[in-house]
Amino acid sequence: DIQMTQSPFSLSASVGDRVIITCRASQSISSYLNWYQQKPGKAPKLLIYAASSLQSGVPSRFSGSGSGTLFTLTISSLQPEDFATYYCQQTYSTLPLTFGGGTKVEIK
Amino acid sequence: QVQLQESGPGLVKPSQTLSLTCTVSGGSISSGSYYWSWIRQPAGKGLEWIGRIYTSGSTNYNPSLKSRVTISVDTSKNQFSLKLSSVTAADTAVYYCARAGTYYGDAEYFQHWGQGTLVTVSS
Numbered sequence: 001d002i003q004m005t006q007s008p009f010s011l012s013a014s015v016g017d018r019v020i021i022t023c024r025a026s027q028s029i030s031s032y033l034n035w036y037q038q039k040p041g042k043a044p045k046l047l048i049y050a051a052s053s054l055q056s057g058v059p060s061r062f063s064g065s066g067s068g069t070l071f072t073l074t075i076s077s078l079q080p081e082d083f084a085t086y087y088c089q090q091t092y093s094t095l096p097l098t099f100g101g102g103t104k105v106e107i108k
Numbered sequence: 109q110v111q112l113q114e115s116g117p118g119l120v121k122p123s124q125t126l127s128l129t130c131t132v133s134g135g136s137i138s139s140g141s142y143y144w145s146w147i148r149q150p151a152g153k154g155l156e157w158i159g160r161i162y163t164s165g166s167t168n169y170n171p172s173l174k175s176r177v178t179i180s181v182d183t184s185k186n187q188f189s190l191k192l193s194s195v196t197a198a199d200t201a202v203y204y205c206a207r208a209g210t211y212y213g214d215a216e217y218f219q220h221w222g223q224g225t226l227v228t229v230s231s
Contacts, residue, residue, distance in 0.1 A: 001171075031212075034218070043204055043222065043224055044204075045221075046217055049211060049215075050211050050212065050217075053211075087155060089217075089218075091215040091216045091217065092215075093214070095170075096157050096169075096172070097145075097157040097216065098157065099154055099156070099157070102154050102155075
């Protein structure tokens with residue numbers, strides 16, 4: 001299985017802060033990487049696919065970058081509705097599909 | 109806009125079979141080129157992909173669960189289903205159904221999710 005490791009496990013930030021979340025793959029996955037946002041009691045929501053493509057309807061303050069084994073999700077100016085847990089997911093050719101452990105973004 | 113809704117028992121006894129159904133509305137489950145997946149999440153933990161069924165009916169399962177999992181589709185009811193046998197307390201989780209679109213030919217991204225249903229394994 002391809003292991004996905006996210007860091008940090010959690011972070012505290014203020015509204016307006018720039019937030020960067022990292023996801024590392026145990027082997028190269030090219031750009032086969034997606035990002036999701038999950039709020040308590042809700043299903044995950046797709047934010048970014050193919051490492052850097054913004055899903056329709058997602059605010060432009062979210063951006064993704066990276067390829068190979070290292071990826072980042074950036075929130076350029078944190079908004080109150082962005083406090084949530086974020087997951088990366090690899091979709092490289094080798095099954096199973098796997099997710100990172102999640103990064104919880106909390107209010108400072 | 110496609111919508112998915114999970115249904116099934118919220119409580120299953122150990123060693124029994126967990127059975128869930130995902131009803132799809134807003135589109136036909138047999139049209140287009142989509143993967144229909146099951147994903148679960150134990151309380152306070154991360155997401156685990158269980159398996160998927162393609163529009164053609166072909167299936168793939170997580171090797172960690174493969175011996176216990178069956179995913180099937182009923183196109184007449186616009187539903188797909190999950191069966192997980194010989195459950196234990198470790199299978200207690202919120203179970204989601206999801207539809208995946210593709211990019212780069214076969215890379216999947218989960219665009220549409222059900223709201224999730226909690227299944228507890230307990231006697």
